[in-house]
Amino acid sequence: MHSGYPFPHRALSRPIIKTAFMDNASERPTIFLLVMLAALTVFAPFVTDMYMSTLPSMTESFSATASQVQLGLTASMPGLAL
Numbered sequence: 001m002h003s004g005y006p007f008p009h010r011a012l013s014r015p016i017i018k019t020a021f022m023d024n025a026s027e028r029p030t031i032f033l034l035v036m037l038a039a040l041t042v043f044a045p046f047v048t049d050m051y052m053s054t055l056p057s058m059t060e061s062f063s064a065t066a067s068q069v070q071l072g073l074t075a076s077m078p079g080l081a082l
Contacts, residue, residue: 044080051076 051073058069 047076047080048073 055066055069055073058064058072059066062069
């Protein structure tokens, strides 16, 4: 029987056999992306909550006004936005 070599349309119509390695490799970037996006989503509120809870003690430790300490939170917001 003819293998279909001189006729590429016949060769392309054969089903592609996927191996287990190919399936795992295609799922890894998706899982990594989901984990990374989840970590980045959780990071901003966590940092903000930690910073806000320490504002009173930071004003005492640095002998600064509340407005001066709040500038640190304001400065961190562009970094969290990126």
